[in-house]
Amino acid sequence: MDTTRNITIIKRRKVVMEGHHGGAWKVAYADFVTAMMAFFLLMWLLSATDQTTREGLADFFSPTIPIHQINGGGDGPFEGMGMFGAGTDFVAPKPEPGKSEARGANDDARLAEIQKALAATSGDAARADPLLRHIATRITDEGLIIDIFDVPGSPLFDARGAKPNPILDELLAMIGRVIARARNPVAVTGHLAPGDAMGEDGLPGFGQPVDPWRLSAERAQAARMLLTGAGVTEARLARVAGKADRAPATDLPDDPRNRRIEVTLLRRFDDARR
Template sequence: MAGNETRPLIVKRKKVIAGGGHHGGAWKVAYADFVTAMMAFFMLMWLLNATTEQQRKGIADYFSPTIPITRISGGGDGAFGGDSPFSETSIAQNGTGATNLRPTEGRQSLGLSGTDHAQAVAEDTAALAALEAALTGDSRLSEDLMAHVQTRLSDEGLVIEIFSRPGQEIFDPDTGQPAIWLPELARVMAELFGTVINDVALGGHVAAEPVVVASETRWRVSTDRAQLFRAMLEAGGLAPRRIQRVTGHADRQATGANPMALRNDRLEVIVLRRDL
């Protein structure tokens, strides 16, 4: 008993925690990752349902660019507009990339480079401008006749309009016969067209009729007039194979606010730009 009295008294207290504690914060990180993944999944499903195939391709290209960006090819539409900043000359190759000293294989096989192509386009434009000047300044065409002619250069080529004037129609409205001066104009135009190698397109237009007398004959009349002028050009010496199309537009393309104006009775001759 004496030995037991000398042992120290040890009191053990047990701490009881209600709810089991938080067991660390790792589960919160895992749960946040799960919520983020689910949000991304539902956003992906929404995009697949709400976009077109072209839009989806654009989104995919944004995250994985497929446009080549190389030393000799500008790939975007930014400051350089797709041109290479490393071009040897001031004119860089467009579209297919490469410079005039290092053209792409496809264009090199055709003997074309960026500078050559730009020069060919410039030469074609200059030829059309010279043709326009020759037509408007031809001494064989009187001032009264040239008052029926209007020319302009467009993206499609040199557009030559031959139109009616009050009391001086290009075609008789009753008989459909052409004006006496129209064959002479066609002959001069065919001769001048021989100075270039560009193809030609023809279009016929007519003025609209009042609603009470309007009929579907407008299509036939405009087409017949274009065909008649085609025959005049061929009679004047223009090779038939150079005429690429002959169309009738009826009264669908008025030149002004009034579709019944006499100015809408016209022939449209286009010396087409070359496919360079």
Template sequence: MAGDAKKLQPIIIKRVKKGGHAAHGGAWKIAYADFVTAMMAFFLLMWLLGSTTEGDKKGIAEYFSSPLKVAMFGGSGSGDASHVIKGGGQDLSRQTGQVKAGDVESQRHTVNLRALKEEQRRAEKSRLEQLKQKVEDVLGEHPRLAALGGQIRLDMTLEGLRIQIVDENSRPMFDSGSAVVKPYMRELLRELGAVLTEVPNRLTLEGHTDAQAFASGDRGYSNWELSADRANASRRELVAGGLPESRVLRVQGLASSKLLDEKQPESPLNRRISIIVMNRDAVDAVLKNLPAEDETETAGNSPAKSASSP
């Protein structure tokens, strides 16, 4: 019986479940985000320090040492001075600091002034072109002056409108070695004086001779004195024609230093009077003692001898 009882005893199987891992928390994500933020701030700081000028760095350091002083009274690195409380700026594209309102206004003034000067130059050039046409019309309409048309040359230079009256063997402006204007040239100069009153530009008169020297040589009365006297005689005829005395800025004798026909130094074409209707830039250059732009090419020539107007 006892054996049967053992056979009928149930078999009990115990299964032990192992405990699983606990759920992970999110604290590490916060720490990683803080780390990434700190690194980004660090690299941003390095970039700002690398793109900031030394003056701005000193301004920042001064601000942290005395912020109220910099904010109220300005200083190096204080930013745009147009703000009520200095320290701000609006031009974020600048790598060397903000632009002050005064700098912006100065740049605008410079641009406007440059545009105004360009407009004045164009208007003045147009006025001189009209004067050139006017002189040509007067010469063409005047019966006696039409015969002298071949001796008058008009061209535009860097100084302005240049009117050149050259000699011909048959119709010289002056007798040889003389500064007395011939009657037909006197009439021409007075007609030019009347035409030149139509523009307000200042004038330069230049006398030129050929290379044939005086017998007395350069130490006596020479081509320098002769060219200056001829230019001054031409000035008197222009004034007699109605040109105001104040319009003449320079009267100078250049002798043979600027030959018109360099291949033939003694050619009659080199004996001439040049009347230059000066533009604003040329007048400013003379008044400020600056070299004229078109005189740089002849810097090696002999200096001109000027003759003061009586």
């Protein structure tokens, strides 16, 4: 019996699939293009905005007073985006006794920071323009004075009354959130324009003229309540007063800036309480 067998040898060619080459550069190129698009968009935004808005943006990312935005869900200029939230308080450091000049310089610096925060509105200057038309600030020997006044077509209160209009609610909510981070005592003063106590055509309204002293004081009290609602504590309120029409802002009787609320951050830090 023939025991030999035919042995068949099968040779299979092993094919090794090589990896795809040349794709890594596409990822790097995409990253580069994205970065360049972001850069040119930033440059365009900087060229399209004014100096005030740029300073506001700078303060937002590197604030002089600690801030962060809180989404409250509102739809007003500052109802949905709170300017100042929880975080490190803006605390006035106590000066050493006997260094009154250094104390005065520190006071000026702190008040200037608050003044800048009001002007820049934490990067929302463009949205706050309708509000900022109502505000003027100045630093005096007494402290930082924030004048909130009527503009044509946008009064702060009902005519010859002490009921705040919505614009004043928004203004004092914004200002209150700013000054709530400081420790300065606060003074609130109401002012009227000459003739506010009279009716149309210079005649007493409704048979009797309005008492300008009482009206200006009632408006100051209404402003006080709005400020405390925005976070300014009652303990910080040094005075609330009405000056009728005795201290006009301008010499023009019909100037709406004479009809105003004056909020002053006083310089006395030592006896102020949060």
